[in-house]
Amino acid sequence: MCCVVVQVLTKDSVTVSVDAVVYYRVSDATVSVANVENAHHSTRLLAQTTLRNVLGTKNLSEILSERESIANSMQVEHRRRLLRARNSRKHPKEASISSDFISSELSAL
Numbered sequence: 001m002c003c004v005v006v007q008v009l010t011k012d013s014v015t016v017s018v019d020a021v022v023y024y025r026v027s028d029a030t031v032s033v034a035n036v037e038n039a040h041h042s043t044r045l046l047a048q049t050t051l052r053n054v055l056g057t058k059n060l061s062e063i064l065s066e067r068e069s070i071a072n073s074m075q076v077e078h079r080r081r082l083l084r085a086r087n088s089r090k091h092p093k094e095a096s097i098s099s100d101f102i103s104s105e106l107s108a109l
Helices: 029-035 039-055 060-065 067-088
Strands: 002-009 015-026 097-108
Touching (some): 002 039, 039 067
16 A cells, blocks of 8 residues: 655646545565566656646546546556557556555645
8 A cells, every 4th residue: 555645737827736645455475576676656757647647638527527537547547558568568667466445535736
């Protein structure tokens, strides 16, 4: 488990601070240790990237009113990244970590 805090610029140019909790499970410890220097840090970076990609396409009002659907879309986006990584094997560190975004608390700055 890790906590991620990200500053995101929304589609309508509002800066939003996002606090997210990420639960993850390493599915292949050997690959994780052999291919990733710091799996925890890599997971945090992947979570930040996914949050920015998803929230950067939404307006502030959409973020505040559609939290559940945003959480689901982040899970879908993350699973797509994992599948691409597994298929290409270019980024085995992403393929060896299975993450679920459980909750995120949003607050506008």
